[in-house]
Amino acid sequence: MEAVASRVSQALLAAAESLYAAAWEARRRAYARGWRRPRSVPARVVSVGNLSVGGAGKTTLTLHLARAARARGIRAAVVA
Structure with missing residues (x-):
């Protein structure tokens, strides 16, 4: 079955x-x-990627970049 x-x-x-x-x-x-x-969107776009899947640190890097941008007064959003 x-x-x-x-x-x-x-x-x-x-x-x-x-x-x-x-x-x-x-x-x-x-x-x-x-x-x-x-x-086109009226914004700058940063794409974080890699050839490896899982465990390469892409999410961690993305969140770090967003926090660093916000600390400098730059509005940042993360889209998954």
Whole structure:
């Protein structure tokens, strides 16, 4: 019974993945063809990222940067 449930789960997840991939590709093409345009925001944006996932200190660094900006009178927000 568990094997059947596992196969059904895998099939449902594969279908969901295909739909998500198709939507993502349609969105990418819309930007590439100029049908959609990127939006600008009236703010400076700092993006903190890394190739590693988890435990690299990105959250800690982000919070440190936001606190340092606020200490200098700069409004800062963190969006996760």
